[in-house]
Amino acid sequence: MVILSQDQNKPINLANKLNKNTNFTGIPVIDLSCPDDAKNLMVKACQEYGFFKVINHGVPLWLVSELEKETMAFFNMSQPEKDKYYPPNPLGYCSKTIGLNGDTGWIEYLLFTSNNFPTNNKTFSSLAKEYVEAVRKLGCEILELMADGLKIEPKSVFSRMLSDEKADTIFRLNHYPPCPNPNQRATTNGCRNPIGFGEHTDPQLISIARSNTTSGLQICLPDGTWVPVPPDHTSFFVNVDDLLQVVTNGRFKSVRHRVVTDRLKSRISMIYFGGPPLMEKISPLRSLMDPGEESLYHEFTWFEYKSYTYRTRLAVDRLSFFHKRSHPLV
Numbered sequence: 506m507v508i509l510s511q512d513q514n515k516p517i518n519l520a521n522k523l524n525k526n527t528n529f530t531g532i533p534v535i536d537l538s539c540p541d542d543a544k545n546l547m548v549k550a551c552q553e554y555g556f557f558k559v560i561n562h563g564v565p566l567w568l569v570s571e572l573e574k575e576t577m578a579f580f581n582m583s584q585p586e587k588d589k590y591y592p593p594n595p596l597g598y599c600s601k602t603i604g605l606n607g608d609t610g611w612i613e614y615l616l617f618t619s620n621n622f623p624t625n626n627k628t629f630s631s632l633a634k635e636y637v638e639a640v641r642k643l644g645c646e647i648l649e650l651m652a653d654g655l656k657i658e659p660k661s662v663f664s665r666m667l668s669d670e671k672a673d674t675i676f677r678l679n680h681y682p683p684c685p686n687p688n689q690r691a692t693t694n695g696c697r698n699p700i701g702f703g704e705h706t707d708p709q710l711i712s713i714a715r716s717n718t719t720s721g722l723q724i725c726l727p728d729g730t731w732v733p734v735p736p737d738h739t740s741f742f743v744n745v746d747d748l749l750q751v752v753t754n755g756r757f758k759s760v761r762h763r764v765v766t767d768r769l770k771s772r773i774s775m776i777y778f779g780g781p782p783l784m785e786k787i788s789p790l791r792s793l794m795d796p797g798e799e800s801l802y803h804e805f806t807w808f809e810y811k812s813y814t815y816r817t818r819l820a821v822d823r824l825s826f827f828h829k830r831s832h833p834l835v
């Protein structure tokens with residue numbers, strides 16, 4: 506097992522010291538050029554960790570690196586220039602504050618929807634649009650493989666929610682500047698590295714992330730151990746989000762994750778959040794459940810879940826509010 510040393514992101518091997526997760530062999534890697542293997546390995550990864558990396562994904566690398574260049578150019582602008590796109594409300598530019606409920610991080614970001622780009626730079630907005638469309642298609646392909654791997658019909662049972670013209674897509678460009686000053690190194694929950702983005706689960710169905718070569722992303726394993734995700738700028742990292750946990754009646758796990766900053770290097774990440782139409786009703790899929798199996802969650806619309814989410818702090822376990830055992834009468 507690998508965890509982070511106190512000062513830096515240097516991994517230290519504690520496999521013999523902690524008797525936890527000694528069978529964690531690293532982030533699952535799914536090769537999309539072999540769909541028959543991919544669907545089974547994906548289901549396993551979603552059940553065990555709610556997280557995996559995809560390779561041979563088909564998203565053109567030129568598009569990814571051009572968008573990264575434009576993103577860097579945006580964040581390299583002067584603060585007054587960037588502040589023209591502030592406040593996010595909820596879409597736009599923001600620095601240090603995350604959400605509206607008191608969360609902060611060593612981060613600045615741009616948040617927008619697929620057809621609502623906040624800056625007036627034409628190259629930047631058309632690259633972002635093309636990128637979001639390519640990653641949305643990748644998301645549909647991944648969700649179809651998941652349905653296939655779970656042996657449920659139709660294959661589009663999950664992906665139709667991302668391909669719907671009313672799908673609630675959010676796109677986020679994050680910049681984590683280097684954080685050299687120990688006084689600014691806010692720490693949380695036993696994490697001794699400065700926090701870029703505090704721990705949370707993503708509320709949507711799936712999130713698809715790509716970052717530059719700087720490390721920082723960590724995921725929480727089911728036993729509570731945090732493990733670093735080695736960066737890979739040519740691949741995508743896929744998170745199971747809260748809604749996918751609900752529709753699979755808890756078979757897939759929504760992954761808790763966070764980002765720590767680096768002392769010297771800046772980190773850029775681009776994340777597509779695939780949400781369904783706001784009025785989509787979310788509940789466990791009957792076709793997936795065993796005979797006699799009870800639904801773990803109350804039914805809700807994505808609008809209800811999203812509204813609740815945006816009223817809560819980042820680290821809150823939001824799904825428990827909709828869990829029948831925690832709230833039998835809701």
Ligand SMILES: C=C1C[C@]23C[C@@]1(O)CC[C@H]2[C@@]12CC[C@H](O)[C@@](C)(C(=O)O1)[C@H]2[C@@H]3C(=O)O
Nearest residue numbers: 603604605608707708814815816817818819
């Ligand atoms: C503190 C918050 C930021 C967030 C909305 C929330 O109230 C709780 C969930 C957060 C999150 C996490 C995943 C995505 O980055 C995000 C855009 C989302 O949909 O939920 C953010 C929200 C945000 O940054 O506004």
Ligand SMILES: O=C(O)CCC(=O)C(=O)O
Nearest residue numbers: 677679702722764774776
């Ligand atoms: O920057 C990252 O890699 C992850 C950020 C994140 O979790 C988010 O934006 O929801």
Ligand SMILES: [Fe+2]
Nearest residue numbers: 705706707762
């Ligand atoms: Fe996230």
